[in-house]
Amino acid sequence: MFTFKHLIAGFDTIECAYYLIGTDDYKLDFIELAAQKESMVRAKVTKPKPIQIGSEEFLIASHGTSSGYPFVIENDAFMIQFGEFNKPNFFVRFRSIALWHYGALALHHRFLAWAKSIGMMPYQPERLSRVDYAFDYHLTEIDFDEDSFVTIAAKDTQHRKNGKVQTFDIGSDLVKLRVYNKVDEINEKSKKTWFFKLWGMDQDVWRIEWQIRKDQLRKLGISSFESLNERQGDLLRLLTKEHTTLRIKSNDTNKSRWALHPLWDDLIQRVNQMYGLGVVRDLNELDLLDERLTYIAISVYGYVKRVAAIDALYTGSDKSYMDEAFSHLQNRITELHDPLTWQMDVNRRVKEMKLGEW
Numbered sequence: 130m131f132t133f134k135h136l137i138a139g140f141d142t143i144e145c146a147y148y149l150i151g152t153d154d155y156k157l158d159f160i161e162l163a164a165q166k167e168s169m170v171r172a173k174v175t176k177p178k179p180i181q182i183g184s185e186e187f188l189i190a191s192h193g194t195s196s197g198y199p200f201v202i203e204n205d206a207f208m209i210q211f212g213e214f215n216k217p218n219f220f221v222r223f224r225s226i227a228l229w230h231y232g233a234l235a236l237h238h239r240f241l242a243w244a245k246s247i248g249m250m251p252y253q254p255e256r257l258s259r260v261d262y263a264f265d266y267h268l269t270e271i272d273f274d275e276d277s278f279v280t281i282a283a284k285d286t287q288h289r290k291n292g293k294v295q296t297f298d299i300g301s302d303l304v305k306l307r308v309y310n311k312v313d314e315i316n317e318k319s320k321k322t323w324f325f326k327l328w329g330m331d332q333d334v335w336r337i338e339w340q341i342r343k344d345q346l347r348k349l350g351i352s353s354f355e356s357l358n359e360r361q362g363d364l365l366r367l368l369t370k371e372h373t374t375l376r377i378k379s380n381d382t383n384k385s386r387w388a389l390h391p392l393w394d395d396l397i398q399r400v401n402q403m404y405g406l407g408v409v410r411d412l413n414e415l416d417l418l419d420e421r422l423t424y425i426a427i428s429v430y431g432y433v434k435r436v437a438a439i440d441a442l443y444t445g446s447d448k449s450y451m452d453e454a455f456s457h458l459q460n461r462i463t464e465l466h467d468p469l470t471w472q473m474d475v476n477r478r479v480k481e482m483k484l485g486e487w
Contacts, residue, residue, distance in 0.1 A: 133392050134267040136328045138399065140228045141338065142261035145354075146217035147240070148253045155248035156183065159213045162200055166191055177203070179480045183246035188481065196220075206236055217256070219244075226323060237354045254353045258343040262365060264396055265311060265328065268335045273375060279384045280306075280373035299373055304345050306373050311336040322423070337396060339368050362403035369393070369400050421482070433458060 151157070169178055169191035177188030180202070187202035187209075194201060198210035198220065206227040211219045223236050231239075237255075244250065275287050275297055282300040288309075289295060296309035311334045315321050325331040341364065343352075349364050351357050376387035389397070437454035441447070 131272045131391065132269055133395070135395060135399065136265040136267055136330075136334065137229075138262070138264045140223075140233050140261065141225050141263040142259060142340070143223045143228065143233055143236075143257065144259040145221050145223070145237075146256045146258060147219040147221060147244070148217045148251060148255070149219055149244055149249040150252040152248050152250055157247045157249065159200075162189070165189060166200070177481075179477075183243055185243045185246075206231070206239060220258075225321065229324075229327060234354060234358065256343070256352050257346055257354070257357060260341050260346065260351075260357065260361075262339045262341075262361075264337045264399070265324075266335050266337070266392065267328070267330060267333055268392075269333055271335075273390060277376055277378055277390065278373055279376050279387065281371070282306075282373065303342050304368065304372060305340040306368070307336070307338045307340065308375075309336055309338070310334075339365065341368075362400065365400045365403060366397075369397050418482075 165178070165180065166189070169189075174191055177190045180187055180189045182202065185204060185207075187204045190201040190203075192201065193199040193212075194210050196210070197212070198215055199212045200210070202209050202211075206224055208222040208224065209219060210221075221240060223233065227236055241251070271294065274294065275285060278285065278297065278299055280299050282304075284301055285297070285299040287294055287297050290313070295313050296307060299306040299308075311324065312332055314336075315324060322331075324334075328334055346352065346357075346364070349360055349367070351360050351364060375390040375393035376384060377390055379387050381387060433451060433454050436458045437449040437451070440454060440457060441449055
């Protein structure tokens with residue numbers, strides 16, 4: 130029997146353009162920022178460099194963007210593209226981990242507070258360009274396929290691994306529905322293992338995710354965070370009831386008469402209750418560090434196995450031991466160790482981790 134359990138729902142991606150103008154307390158020095166970038170290029174520094182700008186600390190990149198912004202800075206909450214003569218002059222992507230732990234409105238206000246700290250303020254409302262909503266469910270099995278979806282979209286695809294479906298993609302760039310195995314995506318791509326703590330589990334979690342671009346947002350009058358908060362329920366009701374539904378297949382040739390799948394019925398009920406969307410969880414820094422350490426340990430363990438394989442090729446032995454392989458790896462690392470640069474490199478990595486890069 131098909132069973133499911135709803136886990137969490139919230140924003141996973143928000144991209145927004147801001148139109149800022151300097152005040153009497155203007156502090157943003159574009160000449161100095163350009164000089165910092167140039168010095169990184171001359172020194173052939175490819176990794177972003179820590180920098181304090183106003184009330185926030187960031188990593189600044191040595192390059193601009195393909196869309197024409199000369200500066201890129203990022204930290205644990207934002208990835209900001211900006212330029213003195215661009216319009217809009219600031220384009221912000223809110224990080225997934227920050228959205229799930231702090232909430233969209235809190236991050237919007239944090240960005241405005243940062244803008245104020247550098248002597249800037251909006252001269253016209255912000256403009257949302259992309260919003261992704263996610264609903265995560267624990268599904269022990271999948272009893273539907275691509276033909277179970279009834280949609281007005283002209284395009285759909287599915288992706289498999291080892292004969293099992295991992296992802297259903299329905300729609301175009303304007304509006305896209307993705308139903309996919311989020312655990313597989315984390316393990317194979319994004320490495321966002323902090324979701325496991327939010328869910329309280331680390332397997333059999335599927336995500337129903339709507340990716341909505343600005344043209345569709347504008348059709349419902351959504352352009353700012355205020356209008357998003359007011360109308361997001363209306364937007365999702367339209368998408369879950371009219372754009373695409375999940376059905377139980379039957380012999381009726383008219384798919385629109387097929388009964389709603391229980392999973393989709395639950396989704397619609399949750400959307401019907403929506404005024405605001407999102408979950409805010411206390412962000413435990415120690416938990417994040419422990420997850421990072423676990424991920425590093427998994428990687429190192431894989432390398433130790435490779436060392437054991439190399440030892441086996443050298444010796445011709447068909448028996449290997451982890452402590453011997455680990456000892457060989459440690460010896461090689463000791464040979465590479467440079468005491469003069471060790472602390473400097475460790476300090477740099479501490480700074481990068483604090484700013485969200487690891």
